[in-house]
Amino acid sequence: MTNPELPANGLLAFGRDNMAIPGPSVIPERVLAAMAKPMTDIYAGELVDVSARVFTALPAIAGTEGPVFVVMSNGHGAWQMAINNTLSRGDEVLVLESGRFAVIWGHMAARSGVKVEVLPGTDRHPIDPTAVAERLAADTGHRIKAVLCVQTDTASGVINDIAAVRQAIDSAGHPALFMVDCIASLGCEPFHMDAWGVDVTVAASQKGLMVPPGLGFVWASERALEAHASADLCDGYFDWDRRLNARFHYELYAGTPPVSHLHAMSEALDMLEEQGGIERVWERHRVLASAVWAAIEAWSTPGGIEFNIIDPAHRSAAVTTVLTGSIPADEMRSICRYQAGLTVGVGIGDFADRAFRIGHMGYVDPPGLMGTLATIESALHAMKAPIGGSGVAAASEAIGRHLASELDR
Numbered sequence: 072m073t074n075p076e077l078p079a080n081g082l083l084a085f086g087r088d089n090m091a092i093p094g095p096s097v098i099p100e101r102v103l104a105a106m107a108k109p110m111t112d113i114y115a116g117e118l119v120d121v122s123a124r125v126f127t128a129l130p131a132i133a134g135t136e137g138p139v140f141v142v143m144s145n146g147h148g149a150w151q152m153a154i155n156n157t158l159s160r161g162d163e164v165l166v167l168e169s170g171r172f173a174v175i176w177g178h179m180a181a182r183s184g185v186k187v188e189v190l191p192g193t194d195r196h197p198i199d200p201t202a203v204a205e206r207l208a209a210d211t212g213h214r215i216k217a218v219l220c221v222q223t224d225t226a227s228g229v230i231n232d233i234a235a236v237r238q239a240i241d242s243a244g245h246p247a248l249f250m251v252d253c254i255a256s257l258g259c260e261p262f263h264m265d266a267w268g269v270d271v272t273v274a275a276s277q278k279g280l281m282v283p284p285g286l287g288f289v290w291a292s293e294r295a296l297e298a299h300a301s302a303d304l305c306d307g308y309f310d311w312d313r314r315l316n317a318r319f320h321y322e323l324y325a326g327t328p329p330v331s332h333l334h335a336m337s338e339a340l341d342m343l344e345e346q347g348g349i350e351r352v353w354e355r356h357r358v359l360a361s362a363v364w365a366a367i368e369a370w371s372t373p374g375g376i377e378f379n380i381i382d383p384a385h386r387s388a389a390v391t392t393v394l395t396g397s398i399p400a401d402e403m404r405s406i407c408r409y410q411a412g413l414t415v416g417v418g419i420g421d422f423a424d425r426a427f428r429i430g431h432m433g434y435v436d437p438p439g440l441m442g443t444l445a446t447i448e449s450a451l452h453a454m455k456a457p458i459g460g461s462g463v464a465a466a467s468e469a470i471g472r473h474l475a476s477e478l479d480r
């Protein structure tokens with residue numbers, strides 16, 4: 072909510088528009104420039120090579136030997152593709168509540184004709200694998216056809232242990248398909264689709280993958296492709312068959328390819344390779360997240376700022392949700408936005424006006440991240456908000472420790 076008392080343009084809000092929201096993330100200039108390429112032939116030539124590159128690189132990023140489908144949509148469209156290709160009208164699915172997004176995916180499934188049961192979860196802790204195992208063990212008739220969950224929930228800032236959820240499904244001896252939303256986490260957090268026994272992985276372009284919104288991605292295991300054979304929710308546009316058996320380039324996309332987005336994706340993949348591969352990209356996220364967490368730890372004070380996710384082991388390396396106690400979160404965000412030129416993530420759902428979120432996914436480095444933390448700290452000072460100590464000092468020490476470790480190598 073914008074505070075009408077604040078000047079629309081503060082004196083200091085003069086530089087570029089700085090974004091620290093959990094999607095769309097900051098898009099590299101190189102990627103934006105790639106989108107400005109003129110249109111080319113969509114049946115042959117360079118674009119076909121670019122496509123081939125994208126369709127080879129994306130399975131590697133998700134850790135699978137299986138196919139990826141690229142759909143012109145946001146994450147919701149990729150959710151829909153996953154549901155439509157694997158389920159039938161009246162099928163039952165179990166949604167593992169974790170913050171907000173898994174439940175919204177469940178709403179979409181319900182509107183598509185699937186019966187949805189939500190296994191309750193909490194806002195401040197990850198999915199409890201024991202509860203998953205118990206619920207599935209009780210389903211002796213195997214009515215549940217799929218288990219849906221998120222790796223990272225972007226509202227709460229939690230990261231769930233996907234391998235542990237797989238183990239829970241296996242320990243119940245349950246055959247349900249395992250579908251994971253990695254929209255916020257792919258390219259930020261380790262993910263190993265095949266090794267972890269995930270059947271359907273869903274992601275989108277605009278978060279860790281550093282491409283503007285507009286591409287959805289769905290990866291399918293062999294079991295998911297088998298389920299597809301009998302799934303009757305299947306429709307014409309999202310249908311995997313047509314895309315998998317494309318007779319020419321155009322059919323890979325069920326129509327005109329997203330030319331500019333494909334150039335952008337290819338450029339972003341170049342950048343991930345230049346970083347030294349996906350493991351190095353994950354490591355960068357881990358180090359930068361540790362700087363964010365050091366800042367929040369330092370700001371924390373009773374009645375004031377506090378982590379939403381209590382256990383550090385369950386905090387996402389892509390997005391951090393910060394509870395603000397007595398400090399009005401939206402006023403802090405307004406000061407950052409209108410007086411200092413920084414857009415900070417809003418608390419969504421149950422977190423409205425009692426939290427803010429810092430997106431640290433994708434194209435992030437120390438100058439950008441330290442600028443974000445320092446600007447938030449300045450806004451907290453402006454509000455005379457109670458803070459434990461300097462988050463900027465703590466974050467720069469965390470980054471300094473990493474820099475020192477590289478010198479020692």
Ligand SMILES: *Cc1c(COP(=O)(O)O)cnc(C)c1O
Pocket residue numbers: 094145146147148172221223224225252253254255275284
């Ligand atoms: C952003 C996000 C979505 C929604 O993606 P849209 O592109 O807005 O449809 C779904 N799930 C998670 C975990 C997200 O972070």
